[in-house]
Amino acid sequence: MQAIFLMVDGLLTLFEKLLPIYLEAVKSGQITPEQQEIVAKRSAAIRANIIIDPVTGKPKFLGPEWEKKP
């Protein structure tokens, strides 16, 4: 039970780290070139995380977490 608390806590920490970056970019007012750059670079990085499996021809995320568990 403690473990699940810690993991949820970890997830919230991740959100809290990411949110300011995005919220800064989405808040009202003009979105600066620097803020646009953050969003563009993140999108490009995510695209780089998607590979095409040569066997199935389908896209697949890198990382073992994306494999279905028994």
Add this chain to the structure above:
Amino acid sequence: MRNRLVTLLVLLPALLLVGCGTLDKTGVYAGDKFLYDTDLAIGLGYETIHSFIVWETANHEYLKANAPDVVKAADKMRSDAPMWFASAYVLRDAYVANPSSAGQTALKQVLAMIRAAMQEAVRYTTQTATHN
């Protein structure tokens, strides 16, 4: 932890909304707000869904025994989310090559699926935290 959950839930609408500001036209998007919003939605969607998948993996045995719906949702995202993101990028590239309202509509439909999955991921995570 409850305070942090409340913070997350309060901020959730911001996660689900696209940007409401205007773009400085000297930026990389050259004033194309739709394209900026698309990249923002993809980024938020990926971070949220990936975090959910990582969290489910780390707690898989516990969740399988106590919250099988969470495992089922995670498995559905494992199987479908890569296709959603790949489709979003294909449609994004098509929109960049030929900006049109039809292209926007198709892209919006894919982003809506990503957004729905984000909502589900956050809902399951917060539900699990609240019930334990």
